[in-house]
Amino acid sequence: MKEQQGNNAELDKELVLRVQQGDKSAYDLLVIKYQHRIIQLVNRYVKDPSEAQDVAQEAFIKAYRALPNFRGDSAFYTWLYRIAINTAKNYLVSRSRRYSDYQVDVQDAEQVENAPQLKGMDTPEFLLMNDEIVAVIKAAIEKLPKEMKVAIMLREFEGLSYEEIAQAMECPVGTVRSRIFRAREAIDEKLGPLLG
Amino acid sequence: MSMLYRVFLFFCLSITTVTAEEVEPKALQWLQSVSQAMKSLDYKGTVAFFKNGRLDTMKYFHAIEAGKQQERLLSLNSPMREVIREAGTVRCVFKKSKEIVVNHRPVSDSFLIDLPDDLSGLGAAYQLQIRDEESVVMLPVYVVSIVPKDQYRYERKIWIDKESFLPLKTEVYDLSGATVEQVVFTDIKVGEKSVFIDVAEDEKDAKVKHLHKNELLAIDQASFLVQNLPQNFQQVFFTRMNTDDAEQSVEHLLLSDGFSSVSVYKETKAKDAQEGLQTLGSVKSFTQIIDNHQITVLGEVPVKTVKFIAQGIKLK
Amino acid sequence: MNKEINQKISQFLDDELDHAELDNFLHNIKKQPDLKSKINRYQAVTQVLKMDQAVLADGGFLEGINQQLKDEPHYFLPQQRAEKRTPKFWQKTSLAIAASATFVAIILAQQSGVQSIDPVQQIAEVHKQVVERPVQVAKASEPTQHERLKAYLQAHNDDLYTHGSSNIHPFARVASYGRD
Numbered sequence: 001m002k003e004q005q006g007n008n009a010e011l012d013k014e015l016v017l018r019v020q021q022g023d024k025s026a027y028d029l030l031v032i033k034y035q036h037r038i039i040q041l042v043n044r045y046v047k048d049p050s051e052a053q054d055v056a057q058e059a060f061i062k063a064y065r066a067l068p069n070f071r072g073d074s075a076f077y078t079w080l081y082r083i084a085i086n087t088a089k090n091y092l093v094s095r096s097r098r099y100s101d102y103q104v105d106v107q108d109a110e111q112v113e114n115a116p117q118l119k120g121m122d123t124p125e126f127l128l129m130n131d132e133i134v135a136v137i138k139a140a141i142e143k144l145p146k147e148m149k150v151a152i153m154l155r156e157f158e159g160l161s162y163e164e165i166a167q168a169m170e171c172p173v174g175t176v177r178s179r180i181f182r183a184r185e186a187i188d189e190k191l192g193p194l195l196g
Numbered sequence: 197m198s199m200l201y202r203v204f205l206f207f208c209l210s211i212t213t214v215t216a217e218e219v220e221p222k223a224l225q226w227l228q229s230v231s232q233a234m235k236s237l238d239y240k241g242t243v244a245f246f247k248n249g250r251l252d253t254m255k256y257f258h259a260i261e262a263g264k265q266q267e268r269l270l271s272l273n274s275p276m277r278e279v280i281r282e283a284g285t286v287r288c289v290f291k292k293s294k295e296i297v298v299n300h301r302p303v304s305d306s307f308l309i310d311l312p313d314d315l316s317g318l319g320a321a322y323q324l325q326i327r328d329e330e331s332v333v334m335l336p337v338y339v340v341s342i343v344p345k346d347q348y349r350y351e352r353k354i355w356i357d358k359e360s361f362l363p364l365k366t367e368v369y370d371l372s373g374a375t376v377e378q379v380v381f382t383d384i385k386v387g388e389k390s391v392f393i394d395v396a397e398d399e400k401d402a403k404v405k406h407l408h409k410n411e412l413l414a415i416d417q418a419s420f421l422v423q424n425l426p427q428n429f430q431q432v433f434f435t436r437m438n439t440d441d442a443e444q445s446v447e448h449l450l451l452s453d454g455f456s457s458v459s460v461y462k463e464t465k466a467k468d469a470q471e472g473l474q475t476l477g478s479v480k481s482f483t484q485i486i487d488n489h490q491i492t493v494l495g496e497v498p499v500k501t502v503k504f505i506a507q508g509i510k511l512k
Numbered sequence: 513m514n515k516e517i518n519q520k521i522s523q524f525l526d527d528e529l530d531h532a533e534l535d536n537f538l539h540n541i542k543k544q545p546d547l548k549s550k551i552n553r554y555q556a557v558t559q560v561l562k563m564d565q566a567v568l569a570d571g572g573f574l575e576g577i578n579q580q581l582k583d584e585p586h587y588f589l590p591q592q593r594a595e596k597r598t599p600k601f602w603q604k605t606s607l608a609i610a611a612s613a614t615f616v617a618i619i620l621a622q623q624s625g626v627q628s629i630d631p632v633q634q635i636a637e638v639h640k641q642v643v644e645r646p647v648q649v650a651k652a653s654e655p656t657q658h659e660r661l662k663a664y665l666q667a668h669n670d671d672l673y674t675h676g677s678s679n680i681h682p683f684a685r686v687a688s689y690g691r692d
Contacts, residue, residue, distance in 0.1 A: 011524075011529060011531070015534070018538070021658045022474060022656070022657040023468075023657075024581070025542050028578070029524070029551075032551045032552055035574070036556060036558075036559040036568050039567055039568065039569050039573075053573060053576075056569070056573075057573065057576050060577050061577060061581060064577075130567070133568070134560055138560075156558050156562060157561060157562070161528070177528065178519075184522050185518065188550070188553050191556065191557065192553065195568075195571075450668075459667070461667075466657075474657075479665055481661060492660075494668060495668065
């Protein structure tokens with residue numbers, strides 16, 4: 001999956017700069033933008049969605065405190081990603097001390113896949129919610145008009161920029177912008193009652 | 197018990213008693229000697245100033261003549277500058293740009309360390325402890341810790357030259373024990389006469405800017421009241437500073453406990469004014485918005501202090 | 513109006529928002545905090561489409577972070593890590609050791625007739641610290657919060673002299689604040 005780099009890094013850096021200059025609310029936007037990705041990432045280690053939330057929160061708090069040290073040499077998300085992984089690993093180490101029966105592998109995420117699970121993530125509530133959300137989103141996408149569906153899939157699956165999508169669909173950038181937005185609105189109409 | 201033994205016992209107890217009583221008074225005495233030495237001796241050397249993660253080294257000179265004092269710093273790094281303190285003003289001469297900033301009311305009394313004028317009241321807020329004896333620039337020193345009795349201020353340490361009573365090193369620590377500031381001589385010569393610099397000479401071809409020429413005002417002229425003050429903090433001075441906007445002025449009230457100082461600024465609320473805590477290195481600040489005014493309390497003190505003072509500010 | 517801001521949200525998440533629009537966008541988010549839920553849901557869609565599953569932040573995620581950061585000051589400058597001070601002699605501060613080592617080096621150099629080494633260079637090499645980031649001056653004519661704080665600080669103490677930062681121009685400060 002191709003990740004769009006250019007504007008991504010610049011906008012994030014702009015937000016970081018605002019936070020560094022005293023605008024805490026700019027940090028809210030960074031949190032919302034990356035919260036799901038970081039939770040997803042952390043969950044690969046901790047294997048428990050509610051603990052993944054806590055660990056992810058801790059990662060964001062650590063990142064906030066470390067922001068004055070962020071110089072922009074790497075993209076903000078890359079930097080945040082490393083903080084999140086370290087936080088998750090530290091959490092696993094401290095958890096393994098608490099539950100000494102379990103040997104927790106703190107190597108890369110691929111190896112952690114085989115680590116024993118201390119808490120089942122397959123709680124009925126979690127599975128139900130997870131499945132329902134996925135089902136609702138997929139159903140909503142299926143119902144989208146073709147152009148909107150193609151536009152949003154190219155954006156989300158392929159990670160193409162608006163410019164690239166415009167070229168692929170042979171339409172103006174403004175049209176792409178509008179199609180993606182309307183697609184999201186249509187899905188949101190179904191998702192709103194679930195996620196609030 | 198034999199007479200000899202009784203005498204011996206009395207002697208031992210006397211020494212113990214004297215020693216125990218002398219710990220704090222001795223430290224106080226040393227600090228008084230430091231204050232005196234700083235004002236009355238000729239000395240010079242190289243001083244490293246460390247603050248907010250930044251290190252700067254400067255040549256230092258203290259000259260006295262016929263009761264007059266002059267303290268001078270000469271930078272070794274850019275921006276190249278010479279700073280001269282004399283008769284209550286501080287001149288900062290920027291060599292490259294030929295600009296001079298004259299501060300008519302510097303907050304501190306010395307580039308090295310500020311000691312309270314009245315040391316006798318120190319005990320209310322601080323405990324003085326004599327630590328080890330060490331060496332600084334290969335000279336034997338007494339080490340005095342100035343430990344706060346509450347969490348409204350930071351601990352500091354002074355390394356005092358045993359012979360001259362000059363402060364060869366000082367450190368300030370935050371509540372977690374991290375060093376937030378250090379001033380240390382890397383070489384020193386005591387007794388050697390330093391030349392008095394004629395400050396008027398520098399001003400001839402330079403662009404001169406004067407700061408804080410505005411008069412001090414009576415503290416009760418401030419448009420706000422400070423209702424929360426930690427132990428030993430007193431109001432030192434009050435003034436109004438003008439900004440570019442002629443209709444606006446910034447009120448400035450300085451508070452101090454002798455070591456730690458805190459400033460309170462009040463001005464019209466700016467568009468981007470934000471309430472709450474902010475830090476600028478070791479400086480903590482807390483901004484409150486009251487009606488159409490923003491009040492900022494800042495100082496090299498713990499967060500608790502700026503918050504406590506700020507939350508007790510009321511508009512008159 | 514809502515449709516317009518929602519479209520901006522969509523662009524923001526795709527990093528297609530113009531820098532010039534960022535200020536306005538931030539302003540709208542501050543004014544209408546429920547827009548954050550909208551951003552949250554849009555992001556959820558992205559996450560599900562990419563990963564085919566949903567391990568999502570719950571509604572209180574951001575609030576939880578803000579609660580913990582509520583009493584946290586805003587850090588304008590890099591923070592020093594606290595070093596535990598103990599009376600053990602080998603745990604003296606690194607600065608004192610560097611200063612002593614530099615002093616010794618200077619003495620040795622002088623004794624051997626070698627041109628004295630630059631003590632500043634020595635100390636600077638031992639203590640590479642992160643310097644203060646240059647302040648990005650806002651385009652607006654009013655000083656920013658950061659600039660205001662720096663102006664306050666310069667009126668508060670005399671650090672300008674001993675820590676003359678290369679990005680603090682004394683006349684710029686005087687021109688905007690404390691002009692007498």
